[in-house]
Amino acid sequence: MKDNFRQSMKWFHTWVGLIVGWILFFMFLTGTLGYFYQEITRWMEPERPFIEHNISNEQLINIAQTYLKKNAQDVDEWDIDLPTARNQNLRVGWRHPPEAGKKRGRYESSVVDIATGEKVESRATGGGRLLYRMHYRLHYLSTKISYWIVxxxxxxxxxxVITGVVIHKKIFTDFFTFRAKKGLPGWLDIHNVLSVIALPFHFMITYSGLLFFLFTYMALSTNLQTNEDEYREMRKEIYPRTPHAQSTNQPAKMIDISVLYQQAKNSWQADELSTIEVFAANDSNAQVRFVRHETDITYNPNDEVLVNAITGEMITHTPREYTAAGIIHNGFFSLHEGQFAGPIARWIYFFTGLIGTAMIASGLILWTTKRKPQQMKKPNGPDFGYRLVEQLNIGTIVGLPIAIAMYFYANRLLPIDMADRVNWEANVMFISWALLLVYPAFRPANKAWHEQLQLAALVYIALPLVNILTTDKHLINSLLQQDWGLAAFDLTLLGVGCCFAFSAYKYKALTVDKKTSRQRVKQDKSVGNEKLLQLQRVSKGNG
Amino acid sequence: MLILICLCFPAMVLLCLAMNKHREQVLTQTVPKLMIRFFRPLAWLLLMFTAYLSIELFGWSIGPALLFGALTIAVLLLTLLLTYRAKIVPQLAIVLPFMASLSVVPINF
Known part of the structure; x- marks a missing residue:
């Protein structure tokens, strides 16, 4: 009975994983990149200046305030985002008054050059945001359909994930076991290790991912059991809104924001500002809210300091009241997105995301590895289904990373004044992915693996070079300016390229090894062997 | 954050030394039976201490999340080392926590 149960779970795990494996791979990889979406956007807007060292928060606030005074009159709300470890530029934003018939006005945001105090005009790009939005808003599909697919x-x-835990017989005795063997046992170990070491992450990320579109998926419940008012009440519970100061239309002189900042500094006992919000600027009711980097997954009222901008007094604001359900809901969101994570924790998020991606990839490869010996014995060659899985594996596992690199190439190489440039960046990515999905159909599987791995290595290593040729924000300059955020992007590209080059080299070495060992055995001339010989001839011809 | 990884790693090494097959991989000399019995409780003790430290440093909500992240990285490192460089595991398990405690870099996460 027990074995029977495990058998059926195993069957379920295998086929469920296969059906959605490629979409999950796409979701995991683009989602993982999302942990660095600000850094990616920064790289994709090379017009933005380098990081400015040795400048105090007060000086930055003054520059931002001068810019806002000049460019954002008659606006209710100002935002100032200070340079952080993630985004080294000063950014200001404001919301225009709503147009007739609309609830909210247009939001305008711009990067300010610290040296000149002027706006930086960047090229049109989707940036990291577009890339990470793909992981739940599958680019070309409509919102509703993508939410349902996701x-x-x-x-x-x-x-x-759950059935995987059930069918893993020796989860504790094999906790540290990874045997670097060829073929099935090796891939099984890789799959197991990658799954087990990041199991809390896998479970958390999948479960919280489902919570994101709760109201869509639980449509029956939200539509039938609750009426419109109850629904609104529930949303208010999850996202409590604090009414902020409204303008009274009586102009008044504000104290400089950099002076007001002293209040926040005193309250935090530290100089760790992240964002400033100004309400009813230059009005008798003006208020300024200082926000620092999050220190709690859910909500810490002390992260915000509200100051009266006319008198300079601190206002004891009533903290937003979250219900237990609201806190759990928001906690899962924050965990999923890693909003609280600093530089090292963000890299760990990134790596665990990659572990998840690699786990899915190894599972897909496991499916073909397991069936390969049997399929190769078939007189007419492997089945269509097997070949399709193999083709999709190659096209996705190696093809998608190449396609993402093409997205970055498009950012650098498409004409700056091109119409619809943002869309074309993404189009280039999906066109190259489509090509790489089709390509393995016309090549023997192990050739296609090797060639696409080589291509991946080439595109990733060449990307920083293209960056040198097309912009002045390249690796050498960013290292000289000690702009680590920007340099890290180029260095990561080189690192990824080297990983692909290594795996291409390893793949070649392993397949050659396999061939020679098979030759030694000298089996009868079966169809499989004839095919092998043909392959060898081709490879010799190439070499 | 780094200090968490540096403490999770020796805890995992102790757990792995408590298992016969891994002990043979890592250590060449035989270890007295009595000592082996202490490996597992010690590992859990160290893990509890790391959990306490992470909550002390980062609070109740962020602390546990970072602890799991640190564990993932520590186990990944250990698993790879066991396969490719098993002999340096004990040295690393001793050096890492020392480096963590001596590091003058202010702890940020």
Whole structure:
């Protein structure tokens, strides 16, 4: 009975994983990049200046305030985002008064050059935001359909995680076991290790991912059991809104924001400002809110300091009241997105995300590795289904990273004044992915693996070089300016390229090894062997 | 954050030394049976201490999340080392926590 149960779970795990594996791979990889979406956007807007060292928060606030005074009159709300470890530029934003018939006005945001105090005109780009939005808003599909597809895949992923734990017989005795063997046992170990070491992450990310579109997936419940008012009440519970100061239309002189900042500094006992919000600027009711980097997954009222901008007094603001359900909901969101994470924790998020991606990839490869010996014995060659899986594996596992590199190439190489440039960046990415998905159909599987790995290595290593040729924000300059955020991006590209080059080299070495060992055995001339010989001839011809 | 990884790593090494097959991989000399019995409780003790430290440093909500992240990285490192460089595991398990405690870099996460 027990074995029977495990068998059926194994069957379920195998097929569920196969059906949604490629979409999950796409979701995991683009989602993982999302942990660095600000850094990616910064790289994709090379017009933005380098980081400015040795400048105090007060000086930055003054520059921002001067800019806002000049460019954002008659606006209710100002935002100032100070340079952080993630985004080294000063950014200001404001919301225009709503147009007739609309609830909210247009939001305008611009990067300010610290040296000149002027706006930086950047090229049109989707940036990191577009890339990470793809992981739940599948680019070309409509919002509703993508949410349902993503939800379906995440649900199956959750089931795959749970069944995976059930069918793993020796989860504790094999906790540290990874045997670097060829073929099936090696891939099984890789899959197991990658799953087990980041199991809390896999479970958390899938479960919280499902929570994001709760109201879509639980449509029956939200539509039938609750009426419109109850629904609004519930949303208010989850996202409590604090009414902020409204303008009274009586102009008054504000104290400089940099002076007001002293209040926040005193309250925090530290100089760690992240964002400033100014309400009813230059009005008798003006207020300024200082926000520092989050120190809690859910909500810490002390992270915000509210100051009266006319008198300079601190206002004891009533903290937003979250219910227990609201806190759990927001806590899962924050965990999923890693909003609280500093530089090292962010890199760990990134790596665990990659572990998840690699886990899915190894699972997909495991499916073909397991069936390979049997399929190769077939007189007419492997089945269509097997070849399709192999083709999609190659096209996705190596093809998608190449396509993402093409997205970055498009950013650098498409004409700056091109119409619809943002869309074309993404189009280039999906066109190259489509090509790489089709390509393996016309090549023997191990050739296609090797060639695409080589291509991946080439595009990633060449990307920083293209960056040198097309912009002045390249690796050498960013290292000289000690702009580590920017340099890290180029260095990561080189690192990824080297990983692909290494795996291409390893792949070649392993397949050559396999061939020679098979030759030594000298089996009868079966169809499989004839094919092998043909392959060898081709490879000799190439070499 | 780094200090968490540096403490999680020796805890995981102790857990792995408590298992026969891994002990043979890592250590060449035989270890007295009595000592082996202490490996597992010690590992859990160290892990509890690391959990306490992470909550002390980062608070109740962020602390546990970072602890799991640190564990993932520590186990990944250990698993790879066991396969490719098993002999340096004990040295690393001793050096890492020392480096963490001596580091003058202010702890940020």
């Amino acid at each position: 939800g379906f895949c995440s649900m199956l992923m959750l089931l795959a």
